[in-house]
Amino acid sequence: MSFEHDELTRASLDHCVKCTICETACPVSAVTPLFSGPKYVGPQAERFRNGESVDHSLDYCSSCGTCTLVCPQGVKIAELNAQARAVMKQDHMPFRDQIISRTTLMGTAMTPTAPLANAALRVKPIRVAVEKVMGIHRNAPMPTAHSQTLPAWFRKRGPRSTPATRGPVIYFHGCAATYFEVETGKMTIEVLEHLGYEVLVPKQGCCGLPLQSNGLFDAARKDVRSLVDDLRKAGTDIPIVTASTSCGGMLKHEAREILGVRDPELADVGTRVRDICEFLLAMYDAGELDTAFRPREVTLPYHPPCQLKSHGIGTPAIELMELVPGVTVVESGVVCCGMAGTYGIKKEKYDIAMAVGAPLFAMVKETNPDLAVCDSETCRWQIEQATGAKTVHPIAIIHAAYGLGASG
Amino acid sequence: MRALVVGAGLAGLTGALRLRQAGLEVVLVTFGTGGIQLGQGTVDVLGYAPHRVTRPLEELRGFAEARPAHPYGLIGTQAVAESCAWLRDQMPDLLVGDGTQNTLVPTGLGSWRPTALAQPTMTGEQSSGDASYLVVGLTQLKDFPADLVAGNLARQPAPSGGTASARAVWVDVQPRDEADSFALTYARALERPAFVEELAAAVRAHARPGETVLLPVSSTVHGTAVHAELQRLIGNPVVEVHLPPPSVPGMRINLRLTELVKRSRVRMMVGSRAVGLETSGSRVTGVWVGTAGSPTLVRADAVLHAPGGFESGALEYDSYGHLREHAFNLPVWAPDTDLVTSDGLSAQALFQCGVAVGDDMRPLDTTYDNLHLAGGILRGADRAREKSGDGIALGSMWRATNAILKEAR
Numbered sequence: 001m002s003f004e005h006d007e008l009t010r011a012s013l014d015h016c017v018k019c020t021i022c023e024t025a026c027p028v029s030a031v032t033p034l035f036s037g038p039k040y041v042g043p044q045a046e047r048f049r050n051g052e053s054v055d056h057s058l059d060y061c062s063s064c065g066t067c068t069l070v071c072p073q074g075v076k077i078a079e080l081n082a083q084a085r086a087v088m089k090q091d092h093m094p095f096r097d098q099i100i101s102r103t104t105l106m107g108t109a110m111t112p113t114a115p116l117a118n119a120a121l122r123v124k125p126i127r128v129a130v131e132k133v134m135g136i137h138r139n140a141p142m143p144t145a146h147s148q149t150l151p152a153w154f155r156k157r158g159p160r161s162t163p164a165t166r167g168p169v170i171y172f173h174g175c176a177a178t179y180f181e182v183e184t185g186k187m188t189i190e191v192l193e194h195l196g197y198e199v200l201v202p203k204q205g206c207c208g209l210p211l212q213s214n215g216l217f218d219a220a221r222k223d224v225r226s227l228v229d230d231l232r233k234a235g236t237d238i239p240i241v242t243a244s245t246s247c248g249g250m251l252k253h254e255a256r257e258i259l260g261v262r263d264p265e266l267a268d269v270g271t272r273v274r275d276i277c278e279f280l281l282a283m284y285d286a287g288e289l290d291t292a293f294r295p296r297e298v299t300l301p302y303h304p305p306c307q308l309k310s311h312g313i314g315t316p317a318i319e320l321m322e323l324v325p326g327v328t329v330v331e332s333g334v335v336c337c338g339m340a341g342t343y344g345i346k347k348e349k350y351d352i353a354m355a356v357g358a359p360l361f362a363m364v365k366e367t368n369p370d371l372a373v374c375d376s377e378t379c380r381w382q383i384e385q386a387t388g389a390k391t392v393h394p395i396a397i398i399h400a401a402y403g404l405g406a407s408g
Numbered sequence: 409m410r411a412l413v414v415g416a417g418l419a420g421l422t423g424a425l426r427l428r429q430a431g432l433e434v435v436l437v438t439f440g441t442g443g444i445q446l447g448q449g450t451v452d453v454l455g456y457a458p459h460r461v462t463r464p465l466e467e468l469r470g471f472a473e474a475r476p477a478h479p480y481g482l483i484g485t486q487a488v489a490e491s492c493a494w495l496r497d498q499m500p501d502l503l504v505g506d507g508t509q510n511t512l513v514p515t516g517l518g519s520w521r522p523t524a525l526a527q528p529t530m531t532g533e534q535s536s537g538d539a540s541y542l543v544v545g546l547t548q549l550k551d552f553p554a555d556l557v558a559g560n561l562a563r564q565p566a567p568s569g570g571t572a573s574a575r576a577v578w579v580d581v582q583p584r585d586e587a588d589s590f591a592l593t594y595a596r597a598l599e600r601p602a603f604v605e606e607l608a609a610a611v612r613a614h615a616r617p618g619e620t621v622l623l624p625v626s627s628t629v630h631g632t633a634v635h636a637e638l639q640r641l642i643g644n645p646v647v648e649v650h651l652p653p654p655s656v657p658g659m660r661i662n663l664r665l666t667e668l669v670k671r672s673r674v675r676m677m678v679g680s681r682a683v684g685l686e687t688s689g690s691r692v693t694g695v696w697v698g699t700a701g702s703p704t705l706v707r708a709d710a711v712l713h714a715p716g717g718f719e720s721g722a723l724e725y726d727s728y729g730h731l732r733e734h735a736f737n738l739p740v741w742a743p744d745t746d747l748v749t750s751d752g753l754s755a756q757a758l759f760q761c762g763v764a765v766g767d768d769m770r771p772l773d774t775t776y777d778n779l780h781l782a783g784g785i786l787r788g789a790d791r792a793r794e795k796s797g798d799g800i801a802l803g804s805m806w807r808a809t810n811a812i813l814k815e816a817r
Contacts, residue, residue: 072440
């Protein structure tokens with residue numbers, strides 16, 4: 001496996017002027033001397049790699065993508081690192097990484113036995129055993145399974161109760177909303193319907209992001225191509241809206257820039273994907289968003305996830321939530337929560353992940369220890385586990401403010 | 409009314425903040441972090457003309473009159489003075505001075521650099537008599553050659569005019585377990601009171617009465633309070649020396665300004681380039697922004713374009729000799745001479761290249777009513793040699809935002 005074929009990403013390393021901006025922003029090198037930083041393991045080390053890595057500290061990169069985001073010269077640092085790490089891991093891929101990157105597998109296994117599975121994951125001796133056998137840290141946050149998946153709920157619920165006044169939108173729910181955070185999916189659908197959209201929920205699989213971030217590129221490509229087909233079946237000139245911001249980013253840019261997928265079908269889907277907050281704020285800018293929100297006096301600590309920031313759309317959730325009278329949003333001011341997808345649950349990365357997120361956890365506890373907001377699911381689980389604060393997607397604030405109540 | 413600002417350097421961030429404070433909706437678009445954290449954390453108005461300048465605001469007019477293409481001719485002294493005072497008032501704990509008199513601050517090479525507004529960590533210099541300096545090297549920090557700094561300081565008069573003597577010492581206080589730390593690692597360590605005490609104790613063991621201690625890092629990136637504490641514990645005046653990037657004092661200004669911008673609810677879009685203008689006749693109605701997946705059209709009633717110069721990629725000069733303004737293809741002016749000469753130490757005309765504007769900062773030779781430029785994209789200045797970049801950024805921002813605010817009314 002080598003990436004000479006993706007010369008554009010590799011060629012961007014020559015844009016590097018060694019300004020150090022990426023190094024100052026990297027959340028991992030800030031907390032551990034084990035990681036030399038993005039400039040070292042990215043454009044610098046790439047010159048020495050002819051496929052193979054000479055610097056194995058690369059493995060500590062969490063793929064948060066902050067380096068690429070802050071680089072003023074357009075060096076695709078995170079993408080270079082992701083590709084180099086895949087090459088580095090290919091001959092000794094841990095069994096654990098094969099499992100945790102297959103979210104649909106985990107979801108399918110846990111759903112029928114949800115109460116038992118959830119309880120088991122809270123039993124300490126079981127977690128210790130899992131840590132020894134699989135290398136998943138005993139204290140790492142684990143997703144909570146539900147007895148009913150989101151697609152099953154949607155099918156059983158039947159059609160919307162009021163006629164659609166706007167056109168259709170395709171809802172890309174992602175694996176987390178399918179199996180683990182069904183509530184987030186329900187709320188997103190209900191808000192879109194409240195705004196008059198007809199929400200289409202085609203049968204859909206995984207975007208392949210966890211496979212990609214663990215270096216399983218062939219499997220990731222298979223998944224993302226399959227998902228692209230699934231979404232296109234619902235229509236090819238309708239917006240695709242997602243509340244799963246990291247998966248949205250996979251379709252918008254990562255599948256192309258990291259996996260090198262250049263299919264026109266992916267481009268068709270990628271150009272139509274919108275993060276739900278991006279979508280709603282655009283409606284507001286156009287004067288089309290219902291702003292009859294119930295007031296709510298609350299101060300919300302808000303953490304924009306790395307994988308939202310990399311969309312390059314800013315942090316639309318802040319302005320959106322502050323449209324609700326009485327809501328004050330306080331942005332975390334911290335780069336990364338530490339989870340970075342599956343990075344933070346790994347035994348050998350857990351302490352680093354917790355150190356990366358420590359200032360965020362402190363900020364949440366200080367700002368509102370009961371309620372925090374974050375657009376990305378694994379970040380929510382990380383924040384909730386570390387702080388005890390109920391952590392929700394911004395859509396939950398909007399859903400409540402529209403008076404849509406507890407979902408049926 | 410909505411303004412769109414391109415760029416998160418000094419001109420972009422201050423322009424966005426000023427417009428927002430005046431009540432406009434503001435969207436700021438930036439491709440990456442801006443350059444403030446790569447700079448010295450000071451505000452340079454005019455340092456060399458080419459003689460060393462002592463009273464920059466007074467010399468500004470004469471300086472500009474001798475250079476017809478220079479942006480200071482359009483900006484004027486008043487805009488520079490007002491904008492510097494305004495910036496200082498946004499962060500009074502971080503900046504002192506007003507441009508009446510340049511301060512001399514020590515550099516990481518042991519020279520003295522003139523600047524108009526400095527951080528209070530850099531101004532512990534005494535104003536009269538002879539000076540003796542204790543230059544403190546930190547063993548894990550390779551960017552600060554303490555012996556070279558001390559040697560050079562001793563070869564020049566002190567800023568007070570008296571003679572200078574200097575000696576170097578090295579202290580071994582590890583911010584963390586590694587052989588090679590950069591300045592930011594020390595700044596982060598200074599957030600821990602125990603490390604502040606450890607560093608102070610190590611320096612105090614060497615410092616003699618009457619010496620001014622020169623340290624390459626003396627406070628955190630959040631403010632200057634730790635500097636005061638260090639100084640108290642050491643018992644000698646302490647002066648912070650700024651280093652090449654990552655510049656801790658530069659990061660202080662950048663972090664503070666960014667926080668102010670975000671808290672004022674400027675909509676910041678980080679990571680996307682401005683890639684085109686949407687126009688209706690001679691009015692710009694929006695800016696196309698290269699967001700992931702597909703470009704986004706951001707509607708705007710006015711645009712402040714402050715993308716920087718060559719160093720940020722806003723201006724390009726290719727191997728065919730073509731000059732280009734990257735975002736909107738604005739016409740780029742070049743002086744009528746060879747742009748690059750083989751004598752690397754002499755002034756390069758290349759750096760004078762940029763876009764020509766009128767006194768409301770709108771580009772000449774284009775027909776846009778509501779597009780204004782500021783900062784490094786302007787033609788006619790060799791900012792590094794003159795030490796004029798920050799004054800140009802602030803002064804042009806002031807002019808441009810004045811024009812935008814006038815239209816808003």
